Amino acid sequence: MPRSAANAATxxxxGKEDVAEGVVSLTLAHPDRARLPDWTPGSHIDLILPDGTTRQYSLCGDRxxxxxxxxxxLREPAGRGGSAYVHDELRPGDRVGVGGPRNHFPLVPSxxxxxxxxxxxxxxxxxxVHQAELLGTDWQLLYGGRTRSSMAFREELTGGHGDRVHLVPQDEQGLxxxxxWLGEPRPDTKVYCCGPAPLLTAVEAACAHWPPYALRTERFTAAPRTAPVRNTPFEVELRRTGRTVTVTPEVSVLEAARRAGADLLSSCEQGTCGTCLTPVLAGRPDHRDSILTDHERAADDCMFPCVxxxxxxRLVLDL
Known part of the structure; x- marks a missing residue:
């Protein structure tokens, strides 16, 4: 069983429905119709498939x-098999494991x-979008896709929100x-972006002259990482277990901690899912994840030991 499955619900x-070309939606419920844990916009879950594969997916229903x-x-032909299993094998009535929800992409007031x-x-x-509409907050959505037919939930968005939603199919209108949209900074606006890596890079560049913390992004794949700050061994004290381990360059902190007996959950092991978030009690982490903001990194009070x-x-972790 994957470690992320240890605390998962079944x-x-x-329900399973085609919502765009190459995209299916899944509706998940407790077998006894019990209440599920609450969640907030930006949350995601670990989906643990019957074949043991674990993937992270954003919650996009009615909170x-x-x-x-x-x-x-999304079916990803070049992926690692999770999306193919969902599209080709998973059927209504099947049981899956679900971990979370967790939120590393929260909607802050604006x-x-x-x-x-x-x-x-x-x-x-x-x-x-639904939360901003519920609160009566001013908002706009710029939504790009390869083709109109590949853009999931387009009818749900355009049907209820009119000219606030701007669909831009690439084959019709280009990039x-x-x-x-971003040439003139707007101090009263928060920008939230999610999509493929080239889009995130372009949006980050376009927002470089915006006020600090105006932009929040979420990545489905890890951002490119530079070389680590140090390429020599260091010690990690696991405060709760009372053990200290040496982490060599070829071993992750996560792996070293597990070898020392720490019960630490993980999933993606790429610094994108947030499962292994760990409090830091002393020392300065070399942050290499794709989740924390610059402000959160500067605090040095938590880290993702998978990367x-x-x-x-020496680092001291609350493990």
């Missing part, structure tokens, strides 16, 4: 529905929101015009 696939979760899965989605990146933004390392000779 849910039933209550006020206490009995079901909805996720959407006078105005600009949501930018690329392809399946619409999934974490969809509940944010998103980020200069037009992050140490800047100092």
């Amino acid at each position: 849910l039933t696939v209550a 006020w529905d206490p009995h079901t979760y909805r996720i959407a899965v 006078h105005t929101y600009l949501f930018i989605a690329g392809g399946i990146g619409i999934t974490p933004l969809l509940p944010m 998103l015009d980020l200069t037009a 992050s390392r140490s800047r100092d000779d």
Whole structure:
């Protein structure tokens, strides 16, 4: 069993639906129709498939529905097999494991929101749109996709929100015009973006002159990582277990901690899912994840040991 499955709930696939070309949505429910844990816009779950594969998917349904979760899965021919299993093998009535939900992409209060989605990146933004609408907050959605037929939930978005939603199919209109949308900084606006890596890179560049913390992004794949700060061994004290381990360059902190007996859950092991978030009690981590903001990294009070390392000779972790 994957370590992420240790605290997972068993849910039933209550529904499966094609929502775009190459995209299916799954509705998940407790077998006894019990209430599911609450969640907030930006949350994701670990989906643990019957074959043992674990993948992370954003919740994109109605957060006020206490009995079901909805996720959407893009078929990825070059992926590691999880999406193919969902598309080809998973059926209504099947049981799956679900870990979470967790939220590393929260919707913070703002006078105005600009949501930018690329392809399946619409999934974490969809509940944010609904939340902003519920609160009466001003918002706009810029949604790009390869073709109109490949853009999931387009009818759900355009049917209820009119000219706030701007669909930009690439084969009809080209790439998103980020200069037009982000050229002039707006101090009262928060920008939320999710999509493929080139889109995130372009949006980050376009927002470089915006106020600090105006942009929040979520990545489905890890951002490119530079070389670690140090390439020599360091010690990690596991405060709760009372053990100290030496972490060599070829071993992750996660792996070293597990060898020393720490019961630490993980899933992606790429610094994108957030499962292994660990408090730091002393020392300075070398943050190498794709989740924490610059402000959160500067605090040095937590780290993702699957990819992050140490800047100092010694780290003390709450493990």
